[in-house]
Amino acid sequence: MGPAPAGEQLCGAIGEPEVMEPALEGTGKEGKKASSRKRTLAEPPAKGLLQPVKLSRAELYKEPTNEELNHLRETEILFHSSLLRLQVEELLKEVRLSEKKKDRIDAFLREVNQRVVRVPSVPETELTDQAWLPAGVRVPLHQVPYAVKGCFRFLPPAQVTVVGSYLLGTCIRPDINVDVALTMPREILQDKDGLNQRYFRKRALYLAHLAHHLAQDPLFGSVCFSYTNGCHLKPSLLLRPRGKDERLVTVRLHPCPPPDFFRPCRLLPTKNNVRSAWYRGQSPAGDGSPEPPTPHYNTWVLQDTALESHLQLLSTMLGSAQGLKDGVALLKVWLRQRELDKGQGGFTGFLVSMLVVFLVSTHKIHTTMSGYQVLRSVLQFLATTDLTVNGISLCLSSDPSLPALADFHQAFSVVFLDSSGRLNLCADVTASTYHQVQYEARLSMTLLDSRADDGFQLLLMTPKPMIRAFDHVLHLHPLSRLQAACHRLKLWPELQDNGGDYVSAALGPLTTLLEQGLGTRLKLLAHSRPPVPEWGISQDPPKHKDSGSLTLGLLLRPEGLTSVLELGPEADQPEAAKFRQFWGFRSELRRFQDGAIREAVVWEAASMSQKRLIPHQVVTHLLALHTDIPETCVHYVGGPLDALIQGLKQASSTKGRMVMSRGGELVMVPNVEAILEDFAVLGEGLVQTVEARSERWTV
Secondary structure (H helix, E strand, O other): OOOOOHHHHHHHHHOOOOOOOOOOOOOOHHHHHHHHHHHHHHOOOOOOOOOOOOOOHHHHOOOOOHHHHHHHHHHHHHOOOHHHHHHHHHHHHHHOOOHHHHHHHHHHHHHHHHHHOOOOOEEEEEOOOOOOOOOOOOOOOOOOOOOOOOEEEEOOOOEEEEEOHHHHOOOOOOOOEEEEEEEOOHHHOOOOOOOOOHHHHHHHHHHHHHHHHHOOOOOEEEEEEEEEOOEEEEEEEEEEEOHHHOOOOEEEEEEEOOOOOOOHHHHOOOOOOOOHHHHHOOOOOOOOOOOOOOHHHHHHHHHHHOHHHHHHHHHHHHOOOHHHHHHHHHHHHHHHHOOOOOOOOOOOHHHHHHHHHHHHHOOOOOOOOOHHHHHHHHHHHHHHOOOOOOOEEOOOOOOOOOOOHHHHHHHOOOOEEOOOOOOEOOOOOOHHHHHHHHHHHHHHHHHHHHOOOOHHHHHHHOOOOHHHHOOEEEEEOOOOHHHHHHHHOOOHHHHHHOOOOHHHHHHHHHHHHHHHHHHHHEEEEEEEOOOOOOEEOOOOOOOHHHOOOEEEEEEEOOOOOOOOEEEEEEOOOOHHHHHHHHHHHHOEEEEOOOOOEEEEEEOOOOOHHHHHOHHHHHHHHHHHHHHOOOHHHEEEEOOOOHHHHHHHHHHHHHOEEEEEOOOOOEEEEEOHHHHHHHHHHHHHHHHHHHHHHHHHHOO
């Protein structure tokens, strides 16, 4: 029997009943009528199904057109293969926003604009006099210390501007966020609002008044607060439509000052805008010591002043180049799969967009490149360029009043300046996060160069959370212990700069301490801070300790991992005192076989599995010694398979039989089936262990 006709296959595929006539004997007129009736019922194709295209022999073997030849040539030049091109194009179709949804979002944005400009005004009061706020709304900011000078009044925004990736066409699904800048009128602000969090207090009060009135509007199904990129001094107001479009879009309102309101020279990284006497509640010191600089605080103010200028720059560079937009979308997918853009200090989609602009301005990327070529070029740049050592700048001005890159390197770990030459776009990115981005970029370039069949799947379709990317993972919980660590490490200037965020203040010194202690055992150390969840307008903002746990990932080197000895300097060397101070009571004098007497640290480890967990001993010892974080607050995940491997060895040793060899010796012949069963058990245990650890520590 041959294959069924195409029409019957299609009918079977959609589950429709087949119309059959009873079998008739003979070949009479009735049989002919019945068979013709059967053919008539089977001929109409099912609605919505594609039918095979019938081509003549001339059409099948005709020469390719110029358009088809250009398409093949582009595939050969711009992509590794036709399959990769198809995969990239299909991925971009999946993450792009459809025109129908854009129209619905645009309609919602127009409604938001009309309602925002109609919010009523509030008469002027002192910043500390907040009795005018309704009982159902809370200020989305921790006002510590509470006393601050200045006055506040609410006026409708002078301008409402859509900024960010939505206008550029580089936003990706499934989470569509539209950023809207609300320019506050000049009458609200005063000359010295840049000092002592006055601007941020007014910004929060502005949002609180907006939230109270917009929450009463039936247009919105959800009105809540969130932190902008995890910065607790910069809340934003989130608006979602009511009904079936609630998951369609989230509009984020960002109040910002008028253009050129703040003097740029007062917001340089070497300037102080948070007075120690105000923040600590102490009288100023009479010794004439200078105030510590507040580079992060100054950067957060500058970010609000540059929203529109950054949009104009991105629009100029990416506006008509579809390949650049596709490349930005692919880079955002790449970051999201590796969770590099999450939480405060993440390497966000905005940063990769500005990085594409920088590479275009330096002629390392051309506007005619495809999205895949842009992806490769940016990954190559990240893999080979260390912005923690050599910063980059979009500024083309030679103004001598502008600060040098060296000034920014003294204040920030990673340096990437915008076109003004005063704002560091990577101010919140730590050195550990950037090194993780570099490491992942190098792995991705190796994968792309290998031209593996599953390269696209591994690069852009496979999630890679921290539990899968690192050998050992540790969680610090509760985060309130980091507050004591800041006091122990005397991080008052960092607390003052970060507005009391002790997690951000302690993060840099903490990672530096562990990197120094792990030494050659460590290949890469990365950290992950879970994003702070949204909260209702009637709730107090989340505290720093409420953001879950701080997760650190350790990627270890096999060389030297199992060494139980940390060799220090000789006893009479000046470095010996620093070694003893760093390792504390663990450091002791030892005589070695060559006769040298040196400082050394010896770790307790008898078996190989215990030696593989020496980093656990190093981490817990250093945290307890230098930061007052006890071992009970360090939840270490390392070596989860040691127990399974040990059980496998014991089980396999009993699964065999003794036979007599020709030489008269007893030889054990292993049971192959039993060993295969052991490996199956090991594989199941591996999957269960990783899943259990991942579920347990996912925050």
